[in-house]
Amino acid sequence: MAIVSLTDVAKTYPARDRHAPDVTAVDDVTLTVDPGDIFGIIGYSGAGKSTLVRLINALEPATSGSIVVDGTDITTLSETQLRRVRSGIGMIFQQFNLFSSKTVAANVAYPLKLAGWPKAEIQERVAELLAFVGLADRARAYPEQLSGGQKQRVGIARALATRPAILLADEATSALDPQTTHEVLALLKRVNEEQGVTIILITHEMDVIQTIATKVAVMENGQVIEQGDVFEVFSRPQNPASQRFVSTVIKGIPTPTEIASLRERHEGRLVTFSFRDGDSSQAQVLLDLAEAGLGFEVVYGGINDIRGRAFGHLTLAIRGTDAVIDQTLDVIRTRTEVTELPTEGGQA
Numbered sequence: 001m002a003i004v005s006l007t008d009v010a011k012t013y014p015a016r017d018r019h020a021p022d023v024t025a026v027d028d029v030t031l032t033v034d035p036g037d038i039f040g041i042i043g044y045s046g047a048g049k050s051t052l053v054r055l056i057n058a059l060e061p062a063t064s065g066s067i068v069v070d071g072t073d074i075t076t077l078s079e080t081q082l083r084r085v086r087s088g089i090g091m092i093f094q095q096f097n098l099f100s101s102k103t104v105a106a107n108v109a110y111p112l113k114l115a116g117w118p119k120a121e122i123q124e125r126v127a128e129l130l131a132f133v134g135l136a137d138r139a140r141a142y143p144e145q146l147s148g149g150q151k152q153r154v155g156i157a158r159a160l161a162t163r164p165a166i167l168l169a170d171e172a173t174s175a176l177d178p179q180t181t182h183e184v185l186a187l188l189k190r191v192n193e194e195q196g197v198t199i200i201l202i203t204h205e206m207d208v209i210q211t212i213a214t215k216v217a218v219m220e221n222g223q224v225i226e227q228g229d230v231f232e233v234f235s236r237p238q239n240p241a242s243q244r245f246v247s248t249v250i251k252g253i254p255t256p257t258e259i260a261s262l263r264e265r266h267e268g269r270l271v272t273f274s275f276r277d278g279d280s281s282q283a284q285v286l287l288d289l290a291e292a293g294l295g296f297e298v299v300y301g302g303i304n305d306i307r308g309r310a311f312g313h314l315t316l317a318i319r320g321t322d323a324v325i326d327q328t329l330d331v332i333r334t335r336t337e338v339t340e341l342p343t344e345g346g347q348a
């Protein structure tokens with residue numbers, strides 16, 4: 001059974017001034033997170049990701065639709081009942097949100113105090129959590145004495161203190177450099193694997209999704225435009241809106257500006273071939289072109305690695321008569337995805 005499921009959820013904010021239309025921040029979203037998932041929600045700024053998170057952790061009510069968290073429909077609960085739901089969800093933030101006047105240990109102890117844990121148990125739990133995040137020796141330090149990565153590790157320890165089943169990460173690595181990002185992501189992976197915590201992470205960074213997420217939902221204009229297995233969604237997006245988004249975040253697909261510059265530098269038709277681990281052969285494509293007597297050059301490309309599985313795109317400038325090129329591409333198309341890049345006029 002799903003641990004979080006949203007059905008036809010919408011959130012509308014009243015217009016900021018009375019002449020403007022209302023803002024639909026989340027628009028008819030249906031999605032399912034299973035226990036044990038690392039579920040990524042990706043989209044540009046303004047797509048509705050933060051609003052979705054505030055709905056899931058019941059900080060704001062939905063305008064319509066139903067949200068079920070751990071078996072409870074939270075759209076119908078009283079404030080007291082909502083507090084109990086919230087205590088089953090840990091949160092970490094881009095700016096860490098630590099108390100600067102409290103020590104690391106006191107920050108981690110805070111939610112346990114609120115929950116009324118006895119002092120001795122709090123001490124024991126805090127020590128255990130700090131050891132888990134690798135900060136046992138910094139218990140008495142203050143946040144300002146820590147690096148960004150260490151602050152986020154304190155944030156993670158604090159979020160896990162009361163043993164929530166779900167951890168919500170809101171742009172949790174966006175303020176960190178790439179090396180520190182990878183350390184924090186590795187820790188989140190351990191949280192998921194060793195403690196069985198389901199993680200929902202929202203981000204605008206493809207790197208985050210491709211490093212740890214098992215499933216992904218792509219958001220645009222308040223809507224989830226595609227969701228599913230990360231490898232499937234990014235290697236073969238199904239609808240034009242998600243294809244557009246995916247092409248901007250993965251490696252190997254030239255932008256319109258790059259296409260224009262490729263055209264200036266190379267003769268022939270520009271064709272992109274897409275390859276996925278295990279199901280298509282690059283060598284065969286090149287052989288087919290050569291055997292048809294066509295001339296070609298590799299002009300653009302890139303490989304993406306998603307949790308150890310690769311897919312990539314290779315753009316070739318192909319020279320020869322149109323009829324032979326068309327015929328050969330038809331043969332190749334039966335085995336792998338072929339996309340002819342638009343000419344200056346915008347037509348393929």
Ligand code: ADP
Nearest residue numbers: 013023024025044045046047048049050051052
């Ligand atoms: P993201 O997290 O993907 O950047 P948000 O959920 O923050 O997107 O915002 C989605 C849209 O909703 C934006 O157009 C934003 O301006 C609007 N919005 C978010 N919160 C509010 C609010 N409290 N009042 C009015 N509009 C809001």
